[in-house]
Amino acid sequence: MNYFTSTKSNPLLVDIVLLIIRIFVGFAMLSHGFPKLQILFSGEEIKFYEFLWMGPKSSLVLAVFAEFVCSIFIILGLFTRFAVFFLVIAMAVAGLFVHSADLFEKREKSLLYLSIYLMLFAYGPGRYSIDQMISKRRESRW
Numbered sequence: 001m002n003y004f005t006s007t008k009s010n011p012l013l014v015d016i017v018l019l020i021i022r023i024f025v026g027f028a029m030l031s032h033g034f035p036k037l038q039i040l041f042s043g044e045e046i047k048f049y050e051f052l053w054m055g056p057k058s059s060l061v062l063a064v065f066a067e068f069v070c071s072i073f074i075i076l077g078l079f080t081r082f083a084v085f086f087l088v089i090a091m092a093v094a095g096l097f098v099h100s101a102d103l104f105e106k107r108e109k110s111l112l113y114l115s116i117y118l119m120l121f122a123y124g125p126g127r128y129s130i131d132q133m134i135s136k137r138r139e140s141r142w
Contacts, residue, residue: 018126026075033067077129
């Protein structure tokens with residue numbers, strides 16, 4: 001049967017693609033989180049979107065946690081679904097609230113990230129991750 005017309009997936013290929021997606025999207029999101037981290041530690045007045053009346057500094061701290069810290073976890077494949085959960089929330093807020101009045105081309109990037117994170121949440125980190133090593137080690141103890 002031809003691979004291109006089959007509805008079955010190759011598990012090895014799925015794990016390799018999940019690894020590539022985790023690494024690429026993780027580093028891409030780091031490029032958004034690192035400038036926010038610099039703003040947080042710059043000592044300047046923080047001008048950031050206030051979500052749920054938390055204030056701009058608290059909102060920025062949560063965005064830095066999601067976009068910087070959770071991206072590192074995703075790259076490593078460590079606590080992947082936990083990290084993706086926060087990034088899904090961050091991208092939903094960015095795409096649906098922060099840029100709600102903007103044209104679609106401005107919202108598009110956050111919505112694309114949101115869809116990728118939802119896929120990672122559904123499929124998990126794959127075989128090539130620290131989560132998988134931890135899971136195998138737990139199984140071997142029992």
